[in-house]
Amino acid sequence: MAAAVAPPIAPAHVEEHQGATGLNTRKLLMWAFLGSDCMFFGSLIGTYLVYRGRTAIHPLPREVFDIPYTSVSAFALLMSSLAMVLALAAIQHGDVRRLKIWLLTTAGLGLVFIGGQIYEFTTFGAEGLNLSTSIFGSTFFVLTGFHGAHVSLGIVWLLSLFMLARRGIITQERSLDVEIGGLYWHFVDIVWIILFTVVYLIPI
């Protein structure tokens, strides 16, 4: 997997880099990475779309999808973006206590999403759909699985930020660290906005 291993937290007393553009260097790195991640998910979505409707082997999508169930977990992920942006606003105002609360909330909602996905995957497995069953099984699990892996990495990142906040390392001056984690988290959310529509809602 071509995930760029960008360190989430800079050492304690390095000044924030403002280069020739006057903008923050690490923030530029994150946006460049997100631009490239569009191509990563684009390829996976492209594969999914190309193979839609070509499965002859059951179970078929409409036989396993539980739209109301999935829409609840989609909603949870959407609300986690709200929690994330509230966490950022908190630390930008110097409120470490609220930062911690909202970081935990974001991670918690992310865990609800992942939990929902795990339950969904195991249910599908019990209904006879797995990675190798059919072309639908392969494309569905790889696409949503890689998204889930991105979410899981994000949860670890958020919890790491939480632990650093607890130790007093995240301060108002270092709110950029939270902002960059937040950008990654929101990206993972917008990918799901696309996936929920393309995979679950648009009928074959």
Add this chain to the structure above:
Amino acid sequence: MAAHPPGQTVEHAHPGAREYIIIAAILGIITAIEVAVYYVDSLRPILPPTLIALSAVKFALVVMFYMHLKFDHPIFTGMFLFGLATALFTFVGFLFLFGFVGVFH
């Protein structure tokens, strides 16, 4: 960031908690509409473009407001949109190449 670093847009246009919550409410409502529309049989023929449009609105709201692109330096928007545009061009191209949009095969 207590001070406003050079290059950042001035903060009086910056959304606050109230605006974020309103946007979250809009996102929730749009999601509910998406699910509802899915179940309305008479809308089936126009379901794909409707859903795509609704999702696009959600996508744009999160990117512009939660990810703050609307208020940040255009270079960030440029970086992100360039990647997004390349992905869209290529993978919509795949739809044409694999016969999904009626022009070939």
Add this chain to the structure above:
Amino acid sequence: MATVTAPTTPARGGLIARPIAPTGVWSWLTTVDHKRIGILYGSTAFFFFLVGGIEALLMRTQLIRPDSTFLGPGEFNALFTMHGTTMIFLVVMPLSAAFFNYIVPLQIGARDVAFPRLNAFSYWVFLSGAVLMHLGFLVRSVPDVGWFAYANLTSRAFSPSGSVDFWVVGLQVLGVASMAAALNFLITIIQLRAPGMSLMRMPLFTWTTLITSILMVLAFPVVTVALVELMFDRLFGTNFFNTAQGGDPILWQHLFWVFAHPEVYILILPAMGIVSEIIPTFSRKPLFGYPFMVYAVASIAFLSFTVWAHHMFTTGLGPIAVSFFAASTMLIAVPTGVKIFNWISTVHGGALSLKTPALFALGFVGLFTIGGLSGVMHASPPVDTQQQDTYFVVAHFHYVLFGGSIFGLFGGLYYWFPKFSGRMLDETLGVWNFILMFVGFNLTFGPQHFLGVDGMPRRIFTYPPNMGWDLWNLVSTVGAYILGLAVLVLMYNVFKTLRSGERAGNDPWDGRTLEWAIASPPPHYNFATIPTVNSRDAFWAEKHPYLGTHELASNTSELAVAGNPGAEAPIPDAHDPRGAEPEHDGHGHIHMPDPSYWPLIAGLGIFVTGLGLLFSIPLVPIGLFILIASVYGWSLEPVNG
């Protein structure tokens, strides 16, 4: 002399104490200095150039005559697979990376790249990928499915041995390295330019580095997905390319070429940038049409995402798709042509000095043009239908990748060798290297055009007599051996020079760009004072302030005689990057990034993960654990001093 304070006691507080020794093996293993990383990339790439070259010589030996039994078909398949993969990913790309690393920070007036540890990480991951890719040799299961690994030959059903897995895992790891490097260079060029160096004042090599980095960042994710899908098919029984379940092998081709076509521009643009530095320097004239050169590179990069299916004209895409890709492919020839005319126009009216770097740069222009012409032929679908999978294609891409990229990169080697090493490569040996390489190259690949048109297919291990192919195959093999000789001459030159070569000053070529303003080799901190830039060709403008940017500087012109010649030209003190007092931070010394173990350990984590995927799954979580732990160590590492 600038005062750079090295820490004498390691900083406390991280998982392990941060290293501080400036010399010795550990200093190389933990370096974050872009110059050392450049040398690491360059040496490793040269080693693999020899490996790939031997693979080529073995193939040409087999093909010297019809019905040869020197090698069998399986061995031959492994050779062309590894030769192509090695030359593309382990030679041209890392050689380009070596120059990006060493030269770009110097050209933009910076002390290092934006993310020094990420830079070191990209090298160690590159090395891991190179090793993983070659482990197949140890277990006699070498990848043998072509460098492009078309499905479904690569499926478990048709490639049951693990050979394909070495290719898949190795390339996946190399992709991580490339992404890390590309993101780093993209941000470095945006952020760390010296004051006054706007984008349109950057050296053209820096421009091509910037654009190549953008291409890498957008193209590599696509091949990552393709490789993931192939790996999942082989390891977990998914059906991405499994026709029995509705999978379509053509999807592999599309995903692969969406990556691989931009990849070929990734391979050529750095060399074009190098040539765009050498030709003006050795013509003593500014690059002709600088803005158009920039727009041309940007257009080429942009268009490179619109042409991929020209590699697939014979797969039954349908007339509309074929027409679209034919048009886009012909279009991309236009900015390329602009560049060629601009290089020629730069030389025209200049005072051309045919030193070795200039020989290689001019060789590039001629040979790349020939390769470009055969490329335009391929752009025509009916013509391509005849040429596809013949030696005509082999000739085309060797003219652009060897006559183009390698000649350009070798020119860069001769041009910047004094800067890296403080010594001048021997000029006579350099000329011999060029002549042998030029003659050998054209003898090897020129006749392959004829072989292709005469119907000789690619990737065949032997051919029957009386096809009319015997003569040109013989000539081609002789040419290949001359190429081998040329490389030996180069190696001898490098060896001799490093031991006892003539010392080089700061500016042996009367250069135009900032890297020539500082010592050869540069001090650890590059610039004592970050220069302020007022124009393009910033260093030339300082040396020859009495010349306009369009005027010719020659040793005999009135102006040159009136002013101080060449390297003794006076430089205003305020801008003098050499020998001036270093700028002080609050502690009175230049703060350079400290060395670090974590990039190496993270690279090790990735290597172990790769080993796990290839040999023993339990290693995968161990490798991932090492990687994750190293990310934490990296993030929380204290700063020395």
